Amino acid sequence: MSVALRIEGLDVWFGDGRDRVDAVQGAGFEVATGESFGLVGESGSGKSTILRAITGLAPTWSGLIEIEGKRIEGAQRDRGFFKTVQMVFQDPYASLHPRHTVDQVLSETLSLHGLGDIDKRVVRLLDDVGLGSRFRFRYPHQLSGGQRQRVAIARALAGEPDIVLLDEPTSALDVSVQAEILNLLTDLRAEHGLTYLMVSHDLPVIGHMCDRLAVMKDGRIVEVMGVEALRRGEARDAYSRDLLAASVGA
Numbered sequence: 001m002s003v004a005l006r007i008e009g010l011d012v013w014f015g016d017g018r019d020r021v022d023a024v025q026g027a028g029f030e031v032a033t034g035e036s037f038g039l040v041g042e043s044g045s046g047k048s049t050i051l052r053a054i055t056g057l058a059p060t061w062s063g064l065i066e067i068e069g070k071r072i073e074g075a076q077r078d079r080g081f082f083k084t085v086q087m088v089f090q091d092p093y094a095s096l097h098p099r100h101t102v103d104q105v106l107s108e109t110l111s112l113h114g115l116g117d118i119d120k121r122v123v124r125l126l127d128d129v130g131l132g133s134r135f136r137f138r139y140p141h142q143l144s145g146g147q148r149q150r151v152a153i154a155r156a157l158a159g160e161p162d163i164v165l166l167d168e169p170t171s172a173l174d175v176s177v178q179a180e181i182l183n184l185l186t187d188l189r190a191e192h193g194l195t196y197l198m199v200s201h202d203l204p205v206i207g208h209m210c211d212r213l214a215v216m217k218d219g220r221i222v223e224v225m226g227v228e229a230l231r232r233g234e235a236r237d238a239y240s241r242d243l244l245a246a247s248v249g250a
């Protein structure tokens with residue numbers, strides 16, 4: 001089994017002195033190549049901060065972050081990093097430039113990755129995410145939330161990454177389109193052999209999308225388990241059991 005992502009003893013904090021917030025403390029887990037791994041826990045438990053530390057958006061951290069065997073340092077991420085790792089954010093409204101067409105978004109991303117055949121690739125990316133070419137020259141305000149998230153996913157896939165970090169990718173969307181986007185993400189993982197690290201506060205979403213998951217509470221990982229064990233209600237940790245019971249009861 002090759003390891004796509006390894007985290008060990010990860011601490012992430014914001015601010016200093018009395019203002020310091022220890023958002024993540026001593027987190028560790030491994031994600032195998034091709035695996036889909038979930039981070040679940042209540043709001044403020046530190047899930048997004050782990051993704052942000054990986055991509056360089058949470059600059060004060062210590063511990064080990066290794067991508068495909070290569071150790072990452074500090075807050076700078078080079079081009080090679082973004083060739084391997086991409087992130088999809090929660091809010092597709094905020095993550096797309098309002099005055100750029102879909103074509104501009106995707107073409108610019110493809111050229112940043114140094115790729116040729118831009119025209120063909122834009123068309124293929126739009127097909128991959130189920131939009132098709134008729135959306136190519138639209139602006140974000142001419143798209144629905146689900147369509148915008150499809151564009152954000154196409155942008156993340158433009159450089160053919162191995163690992164995609166998904167930060168609550170459907171929680172800003174209407175319930176009616178959430179399942180469509182989750183199914184799209186599942187299909188894309190299979191088609192492109194992707195590895196996912198996905199954050200959600202929604203246990204059923206993680207159960208549907210992931211092979212294994214880590215449960216977070218107050219900045220710490222309290223349990224790492226397989227989704228099968230989750231389904232069988234076999235959480236060992238009391239907090240994970242409560243979370244599970246709450247989501248079944250919901």
Ligand SMILES: Nc1ncnc2c1ncn2[C@@H]1O[C@H](COP(=O)(O)OP(=O)(O)OP(=O)(O)O)[C@@H](O)[C@H]1O
Nearest residue numbers: 014021023041042043044045046047048049050201
């Ligand atoms: N830029 C920041 N500056 C200061 N504190 C921050 C910052 N970002 C996050 N935090 C704090 O770090 C802690 C973890 O936040 P984080 O967003 O990772 O939680 P989460 O589990 O992803 O929750 P949510 O689902 O609400 O995003 C919280 O206490 C949060 O207030």
